[in-house]
Amino acid sequence: MQPRVPEPTEAADPAWNREAWLLEPDSVQRALDVLAPRSAGQVVREAFYGTRRFDDFRRHTGLTPGVLSARLRDLTDQGILTKVAYHDSGSRRRHEYRLTDKGRDLAAAIISLLNWADRWLPSPGGPTVVLAHRGCGASIRTELRCADGHPVDSLGDVQAAPGPGAREAADPAGGTRDR
Amino acid sequence: MQPRVPEPTEAADPAWNREAWLLEPDSVQRALDVLAPRSAGQVVREAFYGTRRFDDFRRHTGLTPGVLSARLRDLTDQGILTKVAYHDSGSRRRHEYRLTDKGRDLAAAIISLLNWADRWLPSPGGPTVVLAHRGCGASIRTELRCADGHPVDSLGDVQAAPGPGAREAADPAGGTRDR
DNA sequence: GTGCTGAGTATGGTTTACGGTACTCAGCCG
């Protein structure tokens, strides 16, 4: 409440008064809401691993048909997957689910999560999936960098500030009461 | 089932036979399990925004005390937050919650999610929080890059392969039956 | 010692998500 200044090494700490702003709807939350239902995360991950068909999703994730069906519908409605017709010879026309640009753009988030878990929640036998640069063969990871190309090594280099969508709180100074 | 080769632009598609391997426990899933309960994501996000105290978490997230208490305990048990004693003058000794190294290392994932939502799920008034490089002022984003420093522009550059933790499926060739 | 505040605990109901199983339905295959 006082101008207690957190050490900058702590996190992307705001220099502004966090109490004075309403940050809903928060972008991190909106993204997590998409991936949060376990089944949604499983389906998206499988899509990244190359799965496309209903029954393959079902076997790879262990989801029941009802849940899987609902999730595929949700993700399609959200524009993360798209239904594409295909026609195996000697079989009837069906459709499969593929990532859209919007879905594919989750790659950085997915890979960041994968790297994080491999480092901090390692499974006994080592990672089950490894990602390598095709050709060069070196492992893939995410880097934080600013638009001018400077690397971001610590969260102390990150300055969080209210954006255009932030609203000022009704009572920034007075009581802590805001509900 | 046939060696249908997915176009490499689709995703981090495996050149290996996805059917022949059991990939549990998947790293993406383990990471998402940490952030998946809505309240966990909210708490971690707030921690990144600089929140440290129980009551501040409660107001910023809108969580009820019971849920918040449970979540802080979970995250502390998982080593993502840590309890640190502090002593405001004229007040009694209390403790606050700070990110650990493990928690701080979620930055790339959190920021990737934030960037993704800002691009694909924009809120009407624009982003509520913007991240800038301290000093330089340019916006922060994540980049995919391999350990040799080559940038990864498309998922076609990413080759997924089974890691040391992957187990071969019992019946790779025969029936599709595996349950 | 009474009151206030920050930090929780306790209890109880509700919603959301998930699992299990059975069933449908369209079309190619013989």
Add this chain to the structure above:
DNA sequence: CGGCTGAGTACCGTAAACCATACTCAGCAC
């Protein structure tokens, strides 16, 4: 035409997560 398969739908019951509200409890302030 009857069966098989991929792709679902329908109808349950259960479990996890959540919300609302009330209460406790420690210490400083007066």
